[in-house]
Amino acid sequence: VQLAESGGGSVQTGGSLTLSCAASGYTYSRLCMGWFRQPPGKEREGIAIIGSAGTTIYKYSVKGRFTVSRANAKKALYLQMNDLKPEDTAMYSCAAVRDGYCSDKALSSPLAVTDSGQGTRVTVSS
Numbered sequence: 001v002q003l004a005e006s007g008g009g010s011v012q013t014g015g016s017l018t019l020s021c022a023a024s025g026y027t028y029s030r031l032c033m034g035w036f037r038q039p040p041g042k043e044r045e046g047i048a049i050i051g052s053a054g055t056t057i058y059k060y061s062v063k064g065r066f067t068v069s070r071a072n073a074k075k076a077l078y079l080q081m082n083d084l085k086p087e088d089t090a091m092y093s094c095a096a097v098r099d100g101y102c103s104d105k106a107l108s109s110p111l112a113v114t115d116s117g118q119g120t121r122v123t124v125s126s
Contacts, residue, residue: 001025001115003094008120015084019120021077021094029072032102035079036113037090037122046107048079049097059107061087084124093119 007019019035034049048068049057056068067080077094095116097106106112 001028001031001096003096003115003117005092005094005117005120008092008122010123010125011084013085013124013126015124016080016082017084017122019079019081019092019094019122021079021117023075023077023094025075028075032097032099032106033070033077034095034097034106034112035066035068035077035092036095036116037088037092038119039087039090042090044093044110046112049102049104049106050077051102057104057107081122084122086124086126089122089124091119091121093117 002024004022030052032051034046036044036046038044047059047062050068050070065083069078093116095113097112098114101112
């Protein structure tokens with residue numbers, strides 16, 4: 001599957017952004033998908049996972065502020081981000097999650113991602 005993100009930008013603390021991810025490939029509806037981010041100078045981390053049936057899992061630090069959703073007919077993935085904080089500054093990418101990793105394992109395992117996009121940058125200023 002090929003993935004392309006959009007919607008990043010610069011906002012102030014407390015602001016909101018919605019990221020979108022366009023997917024190509026006939027298997028999209030069966031895939032577990034996720035949003036990952038890589039803060040400057042840090043490792044990539046999983047922040048939101050959504051299974052093919054819509055079950056969601058969130059990293060603790062974004063739970064209650066971020067919402068992941070998908071539109072299988074459009075082959076699209078979304079991340080609504082509210083109450084953004086400076087520590088949310090990162091390169092955000094959408095990714096297909098490897099079979100067997102569609103759980104909280106995907107939030108921390110470097111093996112979780114099979115395909116990802118180029119990313120979209122989010123900068124939150126204080």
